[in-house]
Amino acid sequence: VRCIDWADGAVRLIDQTALPDQERWLDVTDPDELVDAIRRLAVRGAPALGAAGALGVALAAHRATHLTAAGYEQTVRAAAARLRDARPTAVNLARGVDRALARLGEGSAAVLAEARAVLDEEAAACRAIGERGADLLQQGRPLRILTHCNTGWLAAVEWGTALGIVTVLDERGWVERVYVDETRPLLQGARLTAWELAARGVDHRVVVDGAAPSVIARGIVDAVVVGADRIAANGDVANKIGTYPLALAAARAGIPFVVAAPESTVDLTTATGGGIEIEERDPAEVTAGPAYNPAFDVTPADLVTAVVTERRTVRPSRGETL
């Protein structure tokens, strides 16, 4: 099952705001409804956002075929711009939009074919990341892994990046326990990752974000494995807020801090993490009063033991660049 796909002239997606209480699927028929779904995190996670961007352009093209050539182009490009701007940090969103848009001149069927290729490529990449990451971490004994946010099939179309590694390790019998950061403010760990791990029967414990560094310091975690929303050329990693303290704690404890992401999340046009726009979200997600609510943080390259993609393993902490 894919968390987002094309179905009968609509974009079908599982509404991640309703999980784990309800498994509710939405058929989105208007690109602006999809913009709204992206903003409120009904669909989220970098690879799934790439899929949403590409499918959104396909949806706009599908709906505009009755227009004149000029009207078609103008309508689809305007919808594409709104989709691209829906969230700023995960580079996959803009990439997915731009890939589908590049086929606009060939007609709506070509745009949809490109969007479908984005989904297929993300799904295939995750399988490869899972195998490569498991090979990297496997030590001949079951591991205790700490992860943050949600990086499973809900976030990555079909399989998962960091959670894909956990899944492959589990298939091989090498997972003892997964510590799942709650992931404030919207609880993608406690709601989504715990739900995915429970479905697989993987032993797991939710920990509140504030507890995670000291859980690592207690010596009961063998590796931290997280995803990414954008990886700069120098190996700096933007990921869900609360990732950076995990990297600090992992470095202090001498355990690996591994980032799992497809090549589509690597942004060589951004030299360092300082160039990555960090999304700020509504204070109402945190409190009724004033709040500063950054959705992501940047972990500096020197704290990143390895970046695992479908093609390569890069070691930023040894000075390797992407």
Ligand code: MRU
């Ligand atoms: O705000 P979200 O839920 O979209 O943030 C998602 C993350 O930070 C994930 O860790 C990242 O996108 C990798 S998803 C495989």
